[in-house]
Amino acid sequence: MASTVTHDQDLPEGSITRAELAVWDEEFAALCARMDPLFYRPESRRHARQYLRGLMAPLQRKNGWTIAEHVGEKEPKALQRFLNLTPWNSDVLRDLVVAYAMERFADPQSVLIADPTGFAKKGRKSAGVQRQYSGTLGRIDNCQIGTFLAYANPVGSRVLLDRELYIPEHSWFADRDRCAEAGIPAEAVFRTRPQQVTVMIERALKAGVPFAWFAADEEFGQNPGLRAWLQERRIAYVMGVPKNTEFTTADGDGVVIEKAVGTLRPSAWQRRACGIGAKGFRVYDWALLESDDPDHLFLVRRSLDDGELAYYHCHDPRREGFGALVRVAGSRWPVEE
Structure with missing residues (x-):
């Protein structure tokens, strides 16, 4: 039986060509070369490449066995x-990631x-683990909480730039032996999650990361500090x-935002999309309270399905206006996904 040769031009629309794979492979090799100084031994560099390939692979489950099999290990x-014993500086890697991301996505x-x-856990040994509320899990559970800083540019590209592991004050920092056993440095100090955010933004500013806005959920929005x-x-x-x-209010009256919404005229609401999701454009009704x-303004979002309201505190010193506020309010969803 004669064999069939498929050429790149014969592939269905949306398929990946051999030429594209070659470019991606070259880019992957170049990125790994930038990370090589993190590792002293050649085998550690090889394992780092294997691990990254495994993380990017379309595996249904990703663990030691599945990744090892994918990269050809028995x-x-x-x-x-490599993961448990090889020493490497995660902060240096973070800085490499930021530099790499800014070369491609800066705007x-x-x-x-x-x-x-939140990351669900079963035991008590992992650094920072305790029973605490996780919005990710939707409940109080035994978990770790990571605070992350992401970057989203106007064309829809997004990338994680930084991270801090939240270490609870009383259950952890009050027990330095427990901290030492979990690998928490002796010089580490307690920081609330909003304080962790300021540390990460400071690092972004120092690294020259260009941005126009900051966005976050209620946990951070209600923090006066x-x-x-x-x-x-x-x-x-x-x-x-x-x-x-x-x-x-602009008239000098003190008001609760939920009650202030009741004073809005129907004409105050504007129907706008704030981004694109899995089911198409995310469209809501929006209004501004001065x-x-x-x-400082307060943005209100109303669901078209059930009328549910969400509220935002906006600091707009450049007076960029309604459209910009709606766009920034919608920028959080792609990162959460």
Whole structure:
């Protein structure tokens, strides 16, 4: 039987060509070469490449065995030793990632996004683990919480730039022996998650990361310390706030945001898309509430399906206006996904 040769031009639309694979492979090799100084031994560099290939592979489950098999190893012991015992500086790698990302995605109109993520755990040994609420899990559970800083540019590209592991104060820092056993450095100090965000933004500023806005959910939006820190640096932001948030209106009256919405006229609402999701454009009704400070406004989002409301505190010192605020409010979803 004669064999059939398929040429790149014969592939269905959307398929990956051999030429594209070759380019990606070259780019992967170049990226790994930038990481080589992190590892002293050649075999560690090889295992790092194997592990990264495994993480990028379309495996249904990713663990030591499946990744080892994917990269041609008979068993996972070598990769497990690499992950558990090989010394390397994660902060240096973070800086390499930031530099690499900025070469490709930097845009002065981008948004920095803070997002906490929970990781379910079964035991007590993992650093920072305790029973605590996780929005990711949707409940109180035994978990770790990571605070992440992401970057989203106007064309829809997004990348994680930084991370901090939240270490609870009383259950961990009060027991330094437990911290040492979990590998927490002796010089580590307790920081709230909003404080972790300021540390990461400072690093981004120091690295020259260009951005126009900061966005975050209610946990950060209701924190007065974080808001003040951002305002002092004239960093524009759109952050979620709870419905009982109080503010002073342009008329000088104190009001709760949930009640202020009831004073809006029907014409105050505008129907706009704030991004694209798995099911198409994310469309909501939006309205603005003015405060006694023109730099500060409160954005309200109303669902078209059930009328559910969400609220945002906006710091807009450059007066970029309604459309920009809606766009930034919608920038968080791609990162959460």
